[in-house]
Amino acid sequence: MNPELDNTEAVKKKIRLPIRSGALQQVLAFASLIVLILFFSLASPNFFQFSNIVGILLSTSVIGILALGVTFVIITGGIDLSVGTAMTLCSVMTGVFITFWGFPTPLGVVLGILFGAFAGFLSGLAVAKMKIPPFIATLAVMMIAKGLALVISGTKPIYFSDTPEFSQIALGTIIPGLAIPNAVWIFLIMAIFGYIVLSKTVIGRYTFALGSNEEATRLSGVNVNRWKIIIYSIAGLFTGVAGVLMASRLNSAQPALGLGYELEAIAAVVIGGTSLSGGKGTMIGTVIGALIMSVLTNGLRILSVPQEWQTVVVGIVIILAVYADILRRQKA
Amino acid sequence: MSSVLLKMEGISKGFPGVQALSKIQLELRAGETLALVGENGAGKSTLMKVLTGIYQRDEGKIIYQGNEIEVPNTKAAQDLGISMIHQELNLAQDLTVAQNIFIGREPRKGFGLFLDEKELNQKAQALFERIQVKLDPKEYVSELSVAKQQMVEIAKALSFNSKVLIMDEPTAALTDSEIDTLFEIIKKLKADGVGIVYISHRMEELKRITDRITVMRDGEYIGTVDTKETTIDNIISMMVGRQIYNTTSPIVDSGNNEVVLDVKNLNRGKKLIDINFQLKKGEILGFAGLMGAGRTEVARAIFGADPIDSGEIYINGELVNIKSPSDAVNHGIGYLSEDRKRFGLLVNMDVKSNIAIASMKDFRSSTGFTKENKVKIIAQEMVDKLKVKTPTIDQEIRLLSGGNQQKVVIGKWLTRDSDILIFDEPTRGIDVGAKGEIYKLLNQLASQGKSIIMISSELPEVIRMSHRVIVMCEGRITGELTAENTSQEAIMTYATQREEISR
Numbered sequence: 001m002n003p004e005l006d007n008t009e010a011v012k013k014k015i016r017l018p019i020r021s022g023a024l025q026q027v028l029a030f031a032s033l034i035v036l037i038l039f040f041s042l043a044s045p046n047f048f049q050f051s052n053i054v055g056i057l058l059s060t061s062v063i064g065i066l067a068l069g070v071t072f073v074i075i076t077g078g079i080d081l082s083v084g085t086a087m088t089l090c091s092v093m094t095g096v097f098i099t100f101w102g103f104p105t106p107l108g109v110v111l112g113i114l115f116g117a118f119a120g121f122l123s124g125l126a127v128a129k130m131k132i133p134p135f136i137a138t139l140a141v142m143m144i145a146k147g148l149a150l151v152i153s154g155t156k157p158i159y160f161s162d163t164p165e166f167s168q169i170a171l172g173t174i175i176p177g178l179a180i181p182n183a184v185w186i187f188l189i190m191a192i193f194g195y196i197v198l199s200k201t202v203i204g205r206y207t208f209a210l211g212s213n214e215e216a217t218r219l220s221g222v223n224v225n226r227w228k229i230i231i232y233s234i235a236g237l238f239t240g241v242a243g244v245l246m247a248s249r250l251n252s253a254q255p256a257l258g259l260g261y262e263l264e265a266i267a268a269v270v271i272g273g274t275s276l277s278g279g280k281g282t283m284i285g286t287v288i289g290a291l292i293m294s295v296l297t298n299g300l301r302i303l304s305v306p307q308e309w310q311t312v313v314v315g316i317v318i319i320l321a322v323y324a325d326i327l328r329r330q331k332a
Numbered sequence: 333m334s335s336v337l338l339k340m341e342g343i344s345k346g347f348p349g350v351q352a353l354s355k356i357q358l359e360l361r362a363g364e365t366l367a368l369v370g371e372n373g374a375g376k377s378t379l380m381k382v383l384t385g386i387y388q389r390d391e392g393k394i395i396y397q398g399n400e401i402e403v404p405n406t407k408a409a410q411d412l413g414i415s416m417i418h419q420e421l422n423l424a425q426d427l428t429v430a431q432n433i434f435i436g437r438e439p440r441k442g443f444g445l446f447l448d449e450k451e452l453n454q455k456a457q458a459l460f461e462r463i464q465v466k467l468d469p470k471e472y473v474s475e476l477s478v479a480k481q482q483m484v485e486i487a488k489a490l491s492f493n494s495k496v497l498i499m500d501e502p503t504a505a506l507t508d509s510e511i512d513t514l515f516e517i518i519k520k521l522k523a524d525g526v527g528i529v530y531i532s533h534r535m536e537e538l539k540r541i542t543d544r545i546t547v548m549r550d551g552e553y554i555g556t557v558d559t560k561e562t563t564i565d566n567i568i569s570m571m572v573g574r575q576i577y578n579t580t581s582p583i584v585d586s587g588n589n590e591v592v593l594d595v596k597n598l599n600r601g602k603k604l605i606d607i608n609f610q611l612k613k614g615e616i617l618g619f620a621g622l623m624g625a626g627r628t629e630v631a632r633a634i635f636g637a638d639p640i641d642s643g644e645i646y647i648n649g650e651l652v653n654i655k656s657p658s659d660a661v662n663h664g665i666g667y668l669s670e671d672r673k674r675f676g677l678l679v680n681m682d683v684k685s686n687i688a689i690a691s692m693k694d695f696r697s698s699t700g701f702t703k704e705n706k707v708k709i710i711a712q713e714m715v716d717k718l719k720v721k722t723p724t725i726d727q728e729i730r731l732l733s734g735g736n737q738q739k740v741v742i743g744k745w746l747t748r749d750s751d752i753l754i755f756d757e758p759t760r761g762i763d764v765g766a767k768g769e770i771y772k773l774l775n776q777l778a779s780q781g782k783s784i785i786m787i788s789s790e791l792p793e794v795i796r797m798s799h800r801v802i803v804m805c806e807g808r809i810t811g812e813l814t815a816e817n818t819s820q821e822a823i824m825t826y827a828t829q830r831e832e833i834s835r
Binding site for chain 1: 635637656657658660661662667669674675676677678679680681685688689690692695696700701702704744748
């Protein structure tokens with residue numbers, strides 16, 4: 001027979017086994033990333049080359065930074081569809097500040113980033129104060145941003161021809177002799193910044209609290225509206241950084257670009273194990289998710305898989321990633 | 333003696349790391365009501381989930397109407413005639429009564445392409461007549477009271493021609509007269525030979541409605557007794573495995589203490605009409621009344637959770653303007669909701685985060701970082717002080733029992749150093765052993781100078797705990813009773829004093 005368990009004993013036993021669910025998820029995502037890299041390395045000698053790996057990292061940087069920002073919003077239980085076109089609007093505004101108005105480059109860059117935060121602030125306002133569901137609010141901001149980017153730029157690209165240093169932001173190499181473009185380092189820095197804000201600050205705590213139970217958080221005396229606006233603004237800040245980076249990489253603000261980036265960013269977040277229902281997620285997961293997407297597209301391209309098929313594969317990967325997560329949760 | 337309808341033998345079920353059930357047995361006869369009791373976490377729900385196909389057993393046998401059966405899923409259970417009415421009602425609010433009952437089995441016409449609403453409503457009506465409940469098939473569920481919704485659930489269960497009906501805390505949200513109606517229905521079902529498994533924490537009900545009582549504790553079978561031949565004390569000691577101590581501690585006199593909260597002429601639509609009352613330091617002020625009398629609304633209005641039309645709130649003699657819960661918290665008010673899962677807990681988060689969430693200001697460095705170490709120290713102190721049973725402060729709150737979750741919520745407000753605590757149904761869904769601890773805690777808090785508003789539907793609880801009792805009916809305060817002249821009868825008189833009588 002079973003020995004009589006004291007109540008506390010029983011509880012104690014219960015907790016020992018589940019490793020923190022977030023950690024397990026990251027391990028899973030990380031393992032898939034390694035498997036993918038191994039697979040492509042074996043399939044083609046051109047894959048695991050320094051220049052190709054740097055290329056993957058470079059192409060991850062913009063989407064990755066967008067995804068980091070969206071992670072905050074998704075953990076609150078919301079969604080942000082505006083980041084793609086808002087990013088473009090930030091590119092355009094940076095062009096306006098630097099090329100049209102002749103601001104010094106550093107000032108133009110800072111203003112461009114802050115413009116992103118402002119767009120996020122507006123989304124946050126619509127969601128928190130006007131109580132518009134995040135999907136609709138950010139859909140509207142997505143359209144507004146898309147239109148404004150075209151209007152402000154006069155539908156033509158804005159070039160940074162007078163400020164050669166601007167393109168160095170993304171493509172310069174800050175460590176001499178190491179051919180890793182700055183965009184990659186900026187991605188890394190933003191990831192660390194996002195990680196710190198999410199896990200070590202009060203903002204991060206409220207991000208999880210909102211996603212876990214918004215009403216209980218409100219009844220705990222937390223000013224949920226204010227924090228929601230702050231969180232959307234932070235997501236916007238990431239959008240701004242992505243916008244500047246995008247413009248720098250292309251040495252121009254391309255007003256027609258950006259639509260669809262938001263979905264890729266959301267896909268990266270989801271592959272990284274952040275739950276769309278809110279309350280769960282990590283920055284490391286999002287970084288891995290973004291890398292998985294780039295490795296896939298890059299690897300498939302090297303294997304000469306046509307581009308249209310690459311998209312199909314990414315779609316299937318999203319389904320598999322989320323399904324694996326659901327299966328694991330059911331077991332737990 | 334009637335025939336055995338269902339027998340579960342040697343049922344075991346383990347989850348990773350915990351043995352939820354070990355060798356449980358249960359026997360249900362046709363036409364009887366079998367109570368299934370035990371503290372939270374005893375395994376009652378798990379056992380019923382095994383029976384209804386939500387979980388699969390690791391070992392053991394289920395014998396139903398003489399045959400050994402397998403229950404791979406809930407559909408199979410329904411087909412066999414085993415239905416469960418869950419504590420949380422599972423109805424689609426925007427569908428009608430009849431649409432809810434026959435959901436997934438709608439009568440069709442026109443080669444199965446169209447729904448036959450007429451037939452649907454007729455079938456529902458016939459069903460209501462058979463079990464003699466008064467329901468309108470065409471009414472929308474969102475318009476119904478909780479009690480009526482529960483009857484819809486019962487009707488739905490019976491529409492599967494159920495032979496076994498499991499009811500999980502069916503009276504938790506019902507008023508006394510609604511409970512009477514429910515018990516009438518149960519009696520009719522028994523006469524029809526339906527076997528009922530009745531899960532409840534309310535001891536006095538067991539005596540009224542059940543024939544036999546099966547007791548579980550910590551996933552094990554303790555015993556089955558005939559209701560007639562046992563005492564409530566006996567059942568409770570079987571449940572907790574120890575004699576429970578008498579929890580009533582002497583009520584400290586607070587009659588002459590200063591007033592900390594003074595509510596004047598509070599109005600909110602038809603929900604609150606001219607609410608006036610005072611709360612003194614160190615006092616436990618009971619709020620009694622029937623379901624829907626407006627007690628929770630008073631609490632939410634004071635706490636700023638719902639907007640008010642007019643009225644003034646004074647705290648320590650000063651007029652305050654409370655527009656949101658965060659204002660209320662800043663004025664030292666804490667609110668513990670009746671529905672912990674929806675309004676009180678950050679379910680996915682750990683114990684320490686739940687304790688800290690109302691006081692993040694104190695846990696924030698000037699640069700915005702959380703002082704994780706301070707959170708840990710304070711949370712651990714609270715857990716020790718309130719004797720929360722949790723392995724660590726990193727445990728996710730949803731894994732704790734109801735009583736321990738409640739203690740964590742109390743800890744949240746103590747951490748915030750709230751002086752006025754509003755408890756809305758503090759012991760709902762909490763087992764007997766833990767109830768005693770919550771009572772003790774309330775008394776301690778009051779004697780330390782905290783002022784407490786306690787809303788409760790359990791009259792013995794209100795009477796035992798309160799210095800004064802305010803009784804409400806239909807949004808108005810209809811009476812105030814001091815500890816000496818409080819009785820169940822006095823409260824009920826005020827609680828049913830509708831407007832026509834009082835004016």
